[in-house]
Each structure stands twice: as structure tokens, then as C-alpha cells.
Amino acid sequence: MNLLIFMEEQFSELVSKILSGEASEEDRKEFSQILSNNPDYNLKYNQLKEYWNADVRHKVIKDSAQVTDKIMARIKDTEGVIKEKKSSLKIAVAAAVMFFITTCVLLYHVNKSSSGNVYTYAAQAVPVEYTLSDGSKVTLNKNSSITLASDFGDKFRDVKLDGEAYFVVSKDKSRPFSVETNGTRTKVLGTSFNVKSKNNEVITTLVEGSIMFTSNNFEKVLSPNEELRYNVATSKYEKYVCDVQLNTAWVSGRFNYSGISFGAFANKLEAIYDKKILIKDSELTNHIVSASFLVEEPIEDILDALKGELKFSYVVDSANQIRIMSK
Structure with a gap:
């Protein structure tokens, strides 16, 4: 059997057990080892878990069979590859996992560029949290994405944002973290903040730490509980104390x-x-x-x-x- 196919089947089997609550301690240890050795599988698992939990988190669902039905319906609607509804929760999860892996419809893709691979992390119907290679956590709001180069973390930690995201950045003074969106840049060393880009406005909200917002010759430092609203077209801005809870509640x-x-x-x-x-x-x-x-x-x-x-x-x-x- 092809090694890649074997790994995918092994990954599928273990994810099925974990999401359906049937995993043993030995299964969990084996799965943890797979994730440690294969960062791409770690990403796939996080996205499958988010997809699996989406209906539970955002709607009132009384039993796991309802979630199974929704996943199977989504698979049928998308590709038509599953002809018969599965009654077993474990089988349904396995089918969903293998569908995502083999058809590559995960919200993640790699583009080739002259400087190497460019990775895009995205969220569609629900917010999704990702852990980057430097340990920083990024929660993407629905219909949002970030893009980063394959050398992210080597010397710099630069990401490009489309939409809205909440960042919890790992501290590293030697490698500043930078978020570029709509012609603006937010620089930080280690902090928690929210950035939203919509039309001609970029709204940056600082929760903890300190950040510097820059655009062309414009530069402003934000303190905790401050928000900066910047108009890209006019270069006009407002900086004010804000209700952080109000502006970041979408994350939780x-x-x-x-x-x-x-x-x-x-x-x-x-x-x-x-x-x-x-x-x-x-x-x-x-x-x-x-x-x-x-x-x-x-x-x-x-x-x-x-x-x-x-x-x-x-x-x-x-x-x-x-x-x-x-x-």
C-alpha cells in the first residue's frame, strides 16, 4: 500500500475515534505522535474539529446523530460521493475525514511563488482558530483569511489579513510579528489584539500589551483597551478607549x-x-x-x-x- 494512503487512512481512523468519543488512551498517544511528526495533519485535524463542532457551537443540537446527519448532507451536497447515509457515528466521521483529505476541500491551500510556498489559512461559515509555527494563535472570523510565507518565523513573522482576525502573539523580541491589511501594518512583539479590514476602513483593537499601527507616513502606538479606526482613502483616523468585550465577543x-x-x-x-x-x-x-x-x-x-x-x-x-x- 502506498505510504501516503496508509498515513491518511491511519489519520482518518484515529480522528474518527477521537471525534466520536471512542478513542482509547493508546489511540490518543498514537494520534499525538502523528500530529507531532506531521504539522499538516495538525492543521487538518483542527479544521475538521472546527467543522464537526460548528453546528454544536452555533445551534442547539440535542444529540450527535443530528450532527452526523448534517455532515453527511454536506458531503452529499458538495460532491455527491456518498450515496448511502451511514447510521454509525464513527463511520460517518471517518467518511467525512477521508472526504476532506482526498478531495482537498479543507480551508487551507498552498501557492507557489518565486520565494517559496505561500500558505493561506481561512474560515468560511464559522470562526476558526489556528496555531502558527511560532506558537501564536489566530482566530479568523467567518469569511476571513491570512496568508504567510513558508519561511514565516525564520527572521520575520509577517502575515497578510483579509477580513477580521484575533491574534494572541507569542513573545519574541528578536522576531517582531506584523499584520498587513489594506495597505496598513500592525507591529507587535507579544500581545493580544483584533484587526478588522472592511471597505476603506481598518479597525485595530488592543486587548493586552502594546502595538504600533502604521500606514504610509502615519504611525500610532496603542495601549490596552484602545481602538484605532483608520480610513485608508482619506488617511483620517480616530483613536479612543473602547469596549474590548464588545469588539472581540465574536471570538468566544x-x-x-x-x-x-x-x-x-x-x-x-x-x-x-x-x-x-x-x-x-x-x-x-x-x-x-x-x-x-x-x-x-x-x-x-x-x-x-x-x-x-x-x-x-x-x-x-x-x-x-x-x-x-x-x-
Whole structure:
């Protein structure tokens, strides 16, 4: 048997066991060894795991059979290679793994250039996290990608971004990390930050550490909790203190607010849902609340969860404003 085919079948078998929860301790050790010796398989496993978990993370799914059905349906729709629905979870996972490996539809590809290979990491329907060769972690928002050269990490750590990404950069003073997007560059040594490029705007949000944003002759250093909004066409910019939680919640898929006044929390909801919220009672405004909710959760569900404890009612008027009143 061809060695490559054997490795793919072995990888497929082990991924099947791990994703279906059937892997033994020996299986896990063998799989860990494969990933250590083959970085490409590490990437494939991360993407398969993200694809497998996507429906669980972003939708309410009651049992694993539903996930199996969705994967099998996706395979049928994409290539038509699977004619018969599999009832076994393990078989379904194996089929999905082998489909991705053999047809090369993973969100990862290699291009040849004069300076060597150029690697592209991408996300489509859901955010995907990647670990780069230097240990830095990059979470790509949906419909986003980064590109880097095969010599990434040798002397420089440069990536090109299309879309939005959250970076947690491994510290290395001798090799600065640089993100290029839409004619701008963000340089860092080791930090956590978010970069979003859309139309003519580049928005950089700093969570921890320090970064330098540059474009042509423009240069600005950001401190934690600061955001810079730069217009590429006009070279105009705004730098301001921001709500980091608001701007990076897409990474975890959840908003978390603890120990803030209900009035301040209402302001957060206004920004998240683009709705005006009017509170008629000052005592209610000063009430301290904590809340955790999914990014895509309807605002009505959040208010319904709080109204019993805070003893208020609310109505949505004809102007789509939400008016909150004490009972």
C-alpha cells in the first residue's frame, strides 16, 4: 500500500475515534505522535474539529446523530460521493475525514511563488482558530483569511489579513510579528489584539500589551483597551478607549458583563443590537447586574431573563425603541 494512503487512512481512523468519543488512551498517544511528526495533519485535524463542532457551537443540537446527519448532507451536497447515509457515528466521521483529505476541500491551500510556498489559512461559515509555527494563535472570523510565507518565523513573522482576525502573539523580541491589511501594518512583539479590514476602513483593537499601527507616513502606538479606526482613502483616523468585550465577543461567541449597573448594561445592548433603550426608573437604572449571553441571542431573550429579578416590563414601540418600566 502506498505510504501516503496508509498515513491518511491511519489519520482518518484515529480522528474518527477521537471525534466520536471512542478513542482509547493508546489511540490518543498514537494520534499525538502523528500530529507531532506531521504539522499538516495538525492543521487538518483542527479544521475538521472546527467543522464537526460548528453546528454544536452555533445551534442547539440535542444529540450527535443530528450532527452526523448534517455532515453527511454536506458531503452529499458538495460532491455527491456518498450515496448511502451511514447510521454509525464513527463511520460517518471517518467518511467525512477521508472526504476532506482526498478531495482537498479543507480551508487551507498552498501557492507557489518565486520565494517559496505561500500558505493561506481561512474560515468560511464559522470562526476558526489556528496555531502558527511560532506558537501564536489566530482566530479568523467567518469569511476571513491570512496568508504567510513558508519561511514565516525564520527572521520575520509577517502575515497578510483579509477580513477580521484575533491574534494572541507569542513573545519574541528578536522576531517582531506584523499584520498587513489594506495597505496598513500592525507591529507587535507579544500581545493580544483584533484587526478588522472592511471597505476603506481598518479597525485595530488592543486587548493586552502594546502595538504600533502604521500606514504610509502615519504611525500610532496603542495601549490596552484602545481602538484605532483608520480610513485608508482619506488617511483620517480616530483613536479612543473602547469596549474590548464588545469588539472581540465574536471570538468566544459570547458576551460577558459582570457587576455593572443596569443602565450601563442597557447601553451595551444598544450598541450590540443597534436599538434605543429607554429606562423610565432611575432606581432600576442603578441596579447592579451580571449577564452572559450568546452573540446571536435575541435581545428579547436577554430582557426576559432579567425582568423577573429586576421587576420590570418592557414594550417595543412603533419606532423600534424598547421602553422599560418598573412594575
